[in-house]
Amino acid sequence: MDSNARTASIDGCELKLKNKEFELLLFLLRHPNQVFSREDLYEMIWGLESMGDNITVAVHINRLREKIEKDPSEPEYIQTVWGVGYRLRIV
Numbered sequence: 001m002d003s004n005a006r007t008a009s010i011d012g013c014e015l016k017l018k019n020k021e022f023e024l025l026l027f028l029l030r031h032p033n034q035v036f037s038r039e040d041l042y043e044m045i046w047g048l049e050s051m052g053d054n055i056t057v058a059v060h061i062n063r064l065r066e067k068i069e070k071d072p073s074e075p076e077y078i079q080t081v082w083g084v085g086y087r088l089r090i091v
């Protein structure tokens with residue numbers, strides 16, 4: 001991931017990320033294995049106070065999973081921590 005060029009790749013293949021997808025992935029990469037609620041992510045990435053239902057975050061997480069996971073229905077990297085939020089799993 002190159003934050004200056006705003007590009008990301010997996011196994012040499014460049015990912016086609018929209019602006020907020022890039023920002024969300026970069027944020028998670030900078031905080032590996034930490035769990036963040038939807039509200040936290042919304043406030044950090046969108047810069048707005050959360051009003052409760054943050055479907056926007058869930059949609060962007062799903063789009064990222066489609067682009068980086070081998071099987072988005074069984075994510076290895078961007079994981080849901082039920083009842084809490086999401087984390088980027090780095091081993």
